[in-house]
Amino acid sequence: MDSIGSQSAQSVSIQHQSKNPMTFVAIVGGNMTIQIQEQEIEPRKISLERMKTRSREFRENRENPVRRSGITRGMRSLILGAADGRPCPTCGTPMRFHRNSPCIESPDMATIEHILPIKEGGANEPDNLIAMCLACNRARGYAYNQTSKATREEIDDVLEWLWLQVNQHRLSHVVELQFALLYPNQHRIFERNWAKQYARTQKEMKI
């Protein structure tokens, strides 16, 4: 496993090499590169490029009224049922689906998360929905809300973080992405909130 943990914050960036197949490269120290190939990300889910385009269109048009269809009950139980016992895509904790007692809340409860937030134009479509543990879902929403989105660059940065986050567990087998270096603001808020919910230290993330 390659590690980019020892580099300083300024020297690390993620660049998109191509859209098809999707290739990402972590540029470290200006010369060392780590390739993240398409097969290492969730292929059936919304791409980062699509997230950025959709968010831009949504914000420019201040578009509203495309009436949203809700998440159907069938889609909900399909996504959550399949998640039971599987690792959360972000923190790796095995998720639980309380099929028979949906009112009992626990941080590891499987929930449905929008990869591209509704506030950025995210749809209730299968490619934008993913099962995620309750703690990650909440911490992620909190970090998104708390992050400055005043410029397009800041928005794209947040979207990149959101997208990489839903692939974090999967990517951890390939490359050790140092979220604390790449996205320090979002990461700090996320981890603090996540740890509080699980009542554990942040280093116990199972990735």
Ligand SMILES: [Zn+2]
């Ligand atoms: Zn999680």
